Amino acid sequence: MSKAVEVRVPLSDLKVGMVVKLPLAWTNHPFLFNRIEIETLSHIELIKTLDVAFVYLISGEELLPKKTEVEIVVPELTPEQLAEQAKSVVRKSIRLGQQRFTKGANDCRSVFSKLGSDPQGAYRSAATLVEELMDHLKETETPYLASVDAGVDISINQHGVSIAVLSMMIAQTLGMNHSQLRDIALGALFHDIGKQKVPDIIRRKKTNLSDHEINFLNMHPQFGHSMLEKSGLFPKKVLDIVLHHHEWVDGSGYPHKLKGEQIAAETQVVSLANDFERLLRGEGRSPQIALGYLFKNRVQKHDAAMISALVKVLGIYPPGTLVELSNGEVAKVMVTTAEFKKPIIRSCTAQGLQSQLRFLQQEDIEIKGVIKVEQLSAAAIRTLDANSPVSFYFSTL
Numbered sequence: 001m002s003k004a005v006e007v008r009v010p011l012s013d014l015k016v017g018m019v020v021k022l023p024l025a026w027t028n029h030p031f032l033f034n035r036i037e038i039e040t041l042s043h044i045e046l047i048k049t050l051d052v053a054f055v056y057l058i059s060g061e062e063l064l065p066k067k068t069e070v071e072i073v074v075p076e077l078t079p080e081q082l083a084e085q086a087k088s089v090v091r092k093s094i095r096l097g098q099q100r101f102t103k104g105a106n107d108c109r110s111v112f113s114k115l116g117s118d119p120q121g122a123y124r125s126a127a128t129l130v131e132e133l134m135d136h137l138k139e140t141e142t143p144y145l146a147s148v149d150a151g152v153d154i155s156i157n158q159h160g161v162s163i164a165v166l167s168m169m170i171a172q173t174l175g176m177n178h179s180q181l182r183d184i185a186l187g188a189l190f191h192d193i194g195k196q197k198v199p200d201i202i203r204r205k206k207t208n209l210s211d212h213e214i215n216f217l218n219m220h221p222q223f224g225h226s227m228l229e230k231s232g233l234f235p236k237k238v239l240d241i242v243l244h245h246h247e248w249v250d251g252s253g254y255p256h257k258l259k260g261e262q263i264a265a266e267t268q269v270v271s272l273a274n275d276f277e278r279l280l281r282g283e284g285r286s287p288q289i290a291l292g293y294l295f296k297n298r299v300q301k302h303d304a305a306m307i308s309a310l311v312k313v314l315g316i317y318p319p320g321t322l323v324e325l326s327n328g329e330v331a332k333v334m335v336t337t338a339e340f341k342k343p344i345i346r347s348c349t350a351q352g353l354q355s356q357l358r359f360l361q362q363e364d365i366e367i368k369g370v371i372k373v374e375q376l377s378a379a380a381i382r383t384l385d386a387n388s389p390v391s392f393y394f395s396t397l
Contacts, residue, residue, distance in 0.1 A: 007057040009064065014044045018060030023052055087357045090344055093396045094146060094334060100136060101148040101161060101393040104129060108157035108189055112196065119231035130185045136394045137168050137181070144336045145169060146395040147319030149388050153204075156192050159277070162391040164188035166273040166313070169394075171266070173309040180266055186234070187241025188270050194224025194242070218254055221246060241267045245274055248301035272302045272310055280320075280390055287318035287333075287390055288370045315340040320390030322373060326366045329354075330376060332384040335395045337361060344397075352379025 009020065015038070022034045029050055035058065038044060047055065057064075077085065107129045115122040137143055145166070150158040167188045171181050195203055198220055202213045209217065225243040228234045244267045247253035249260050253271070263271070275298065279290040291314055299307060315336040317323060323331050323345070331347035334357070342360035358365070373386045381387055 007061070008054040009057045010054050011044075011048050011052070013064055014038060014047065014055070015060065015063040016041060016044070017063055019058040020047075020055040020060075021058055022047070022050070022055055024050065083359075083362075086359065090335070090357055090359075090397065096396055097146045097393045098148050100132075101150075101158075101391065104133070104161040104393075105150070105155065105158040108160055109155070111189075112157060112193060115193075115227060115231070119233060123231065123233040126186060126189060129189065130182055133164060133168065133185050134178075134181065136396075137165075137172065139394070139396060142338070143169065143172070144395040144397060145313060145315075145319050145392050146335045147333065148391050148393045149385065150391040152389070154281070154389050154391065156195055157189075158391060159192060160189040162393070163191060163270065163273050163277060165392050165394060166276070166310075167270045169313040170269050170273060170306060170309045173312055174269070174306065176265070176269075180237075183235060183237040184241070184266050184269055187238040187245075187266065188273070190224065190228060190234075190238070191242050191245045191270055191274065192220065192224065193227060194220035194222065197223040197227075218246075221255055237264065237266050240264050241270050245270050247271060248275075249303055250300045252301065268303055268306060272306050275302070276310065286321050286370055286372065287314065288316070288321040289372075291318060315343060317341070317343050317367060317370070319343075319392060322371050322376065322384070322386055324368045324371050326368050330371065330380055330384070331358065331367075332386060335397060341367065346384060348380055348383045350377060350380060352377055352381075352383040355383050 009018075014020070018038045020036055020038065022029055022031070022036065024034065030046065036043065036047070036055075038047075038060075107125065111122045111126045111129065114125075148162075150162070154162075164185045167184050168181055171184050176184070195217075198217055202209065202217055205213070221243050225239055228242055229239055241264075244253075244256070244258060244263060247256065247258045247263045247267065248271065249263060249268065251257050251259040276290060276294055279285055279294055280287060285293065291311065294302075295307060295311065313336075317333045317336075317340070319333050319336060321333040323333065325331055325345075325347060329347045329349055331345040333343045333345050335344040337343050339361055345358045345360060346355060347358050348355045360366070373381060376384070376386055
């Protein structure tokens with residue numbers, strides 16, 4: 001029974017075996033404690049001599065007569081207690097999202113490692129991971145997006161989970177069916193597996209790639225498609241996502257320069273999510289700035305309805321965005337909410353002090369504008385973990 005809920009029981013319904021609490025100070029009754037385990041009928045008779053009309057039931061609800069209507073009393077909480085309770089829920093949600101993201105990335109890495117030696121086992125494990133993602137997407141009536149930490153150098157499997165989450169959110173916003181969502185999730189998890197065939201010296205190179213290196217890197221969709229097709233287990237839609245996730249509707253993508261409806265809708269969704277995250281990684285842009293850049297400069301490369309769905313999923317201030325508040329503090333957006341201009345944030349002073357979770361829906365404080373990491377003090381960067389690459393997972397709120 002929840003400690004926050006107290007059940008009142010009239011004295012006429014008391015039974016041997018119940019554990020009750022008296023609504024009296026200990027000086028106003030003959031028992032040693034307010035908490036009483038009723039072991040004999042004499043205990044009940046003694047309670048009935050007290051100046052009370054009821055007692056609080058601690059255990060033994062199964063002994064109550066079926067006709068009894070118990071009165072549930074929920075103690076009133078102060079505004080401060082309610083605020084702290086809400087923050088506790090959000091903290092737990094953020095931790096759970098991070099744990100789920102980490103587990104998903106680890107499971108994905110395990111799947112990749114056994115694809116060659118045990119393709120059937122790899123496919124079963126991947127299908128299980130997809131079902132977990134589907135469960136997490138459907139866990140709340142209206143899912144929102146949360147920022148999670150993938151570390152300094154995001155891996156192929158971490159990137160796959162983040163793209164799967166973002167793609168599934170876009171697809172659900174577009175009204176795609178369960179089967180399409182499953183194909184999108186599976187295709188997104190594997191979309192970059194072909195990069196395992198690309199040497200690290202090319203994939204992790206910090207300076208500009210040579211033409212030869214670019215051409216080799218751009219072969220990763222064919223590499224990945226070949227790896228999955230060889231197993232004979234993956235659906236055609238999934239294989240298409242892996243092969244064509246760099247195709248764009250204007251025909252400027254690769255490897256086959258497909259246009260418009262030549263690109264399956266499921267593949268277009270993953271292509272859009274991947275393009276958005278590429279803008280985050282390549283230039284180190286804030287998520288909000290990356291979204292604005294995509295909306296203004298790459299609209300010809302993606303279906304307009306899908307871009308609108310992406311904007312709806314990310315909100316005006318996507319998770320991971322650094323912002324300045326109207327009270328002079330700085331913050332990092334943690335979770336989107338129903339009110340696009342009022343996400344859940346982690347804020348601190350310009351000097352990196354007084355870190356706290358904030359619910360802008362419940363405050364008069366507003367977001368003044370988006371800022372870049374270089375505008376923050378070193379202390380604020382550490383407090384907000386502002387240099388960490390942004391990845392995404394479903395919020396449980």
